[in-house]
Amino acid sequence: xxxxxxxxxxxxxEGKLTVAEAxxxxxxxxxxxxxxxxxxxxxVAAKKAKYMYVKVASAQKDNVxxxxxxxxxRAGMRFTSLIPPQAMExxxxxxxxxxxxxxxxxxKKDDIEDLIQNLTxxxxxxxxxxxxxxxxxxx
Amino acid sequence: MPPLFVILAIRSSDHQFRLWxxxxxxxxxxxxxxxxxLPLVIVAEIVxxxxxxxxxxxxxxxxxxxxxxxxxxxxxxxxxxxxNAKVHINII
Numbered sequence: 297x298x299x300x301x302x303x304x305x306x307x308x309x310e311g312k313l314t315v316a317e318a319x320x321x322x323x324x325x326x327x328x329x330x331x332x333x334x335x336x337x338x339x340v341a342a343k344k345a346k347y348m349y350v351k352v353a354s355a356q357k358d359n360v361x362x363x364x365x366x367x368x369x370r371a372g373m374r375f376t377s378l379i380p381p382q383a384m385e386x387x388x389x390x391x392x393x394x395x396x397x398x399x400x401x402x403x404k405k406d407d408i409e410d411l412i413q414n415l416t417x418x419x420x421x422x423x424x425x426x427x428x429x430x431x432x433x434x435x
Numbered sequence: 436m437p438p439l440f441v442i443l444a445i446r447s448s449d450h451q452f453r454l455w456x457x458x459x460x461x462x463x464x465x466x467x468x469x470x471x472x473l474p475l476v477i478v479a480e481i482v483x484x485x486x487x488x489x490x491x492x493x494x495x496x497x498x499x500x501x502x503x504x505x506x507x508x509x510x511x512x513x514x515x516x517x518x519n520a521k522v523h524i525n526i527i
Contacts, residue, residue, distance in 0.1 A: 347508065357516035367505035374498050380489065 300325050345416040345434035355427030366412055366434065373408045376400060437462055437500075438507040444523040 304321050307313040313321075345366060352360040379387070379400070388399055420432040441456040480493040511524040 357514075358518070359512070359514045359516075361510070361512040361514075363508065363510040365505055365508040367507075368502070368509065371498070371501040371505040374501060378491075378495060378498060 344413065348415065348434045349432070351429075351431045353429045366415070369412055370408065373403075376403060436507065437504050438526045440527050442523070442525040442527065444521065446519075446521040448519045 304318050308318045348364045350362040384400055391398055415434045422430040439459045443454040476492045483490050506526050509526045513522040
């Protein structure tokens with residue numbers, strides 16, 4: 297609890313402030329705190345990844361470098377809403393048979409957004425003994 | 436904003452070429468067709484919604500447009516030093 301909140305509650309207890317006045321003051325403090333937090337959130341948003349990179353480098357100097365816009369993942373995921381219900385049921389049933397307990401019907405737009413944003417923290421780095429290297433990351 | 440160009444560069448041991456495909460010309464050509472078809476699509480959307488048919492042409496159209504727009508920035512570079520071949524695809 298901040299000092300300001302504590303002081304307001306103390307004033308209510310002492311009868312110097314009414315509950316309604318205290319409520320107004322507490323709301324004003326909450327608004328101020330929200331404004332203080334917002335620039336940090338914006339700074340995080342600015343770091344949002346735009347692309348997924350898949351880089352494969354073989355020891356024989358054969359290289360593959362793919363840059364996939366994350367917007368493409370979003371657009372692709374939007375197509376899940378176009379899957380007919382019968383096909384969706386079949387997909388869910390097959391996934392459950394394979395031991396994947398996941399219902400595509402429960403996939404919400406916010407979940408997809410969270411999933412894509414959390415990809416920024418993902419990095420796959422595979423090095424083989426032969427000197428081949430596979431790297432998948434988002435930036 | 437849809438992609439405006441596809442840059443294609445292919446090199447093999449005996450051939451090499453670089454191609455700029457102007458997609459914006461394709462979009463300009465498709466625009467009148469799209470404008471003409473849009474009322475029909477909207478009518479079809481309304482009719483299908485009213486009769487309860489689970490087919491939404493407007494949603495499909497929007498999803499396709501989103502997919503095409505999202506292609507901007509896609510880059511595929513394949514370099515094979517051992518096979519002396521190169522394929523570069525860049526959508527801008």
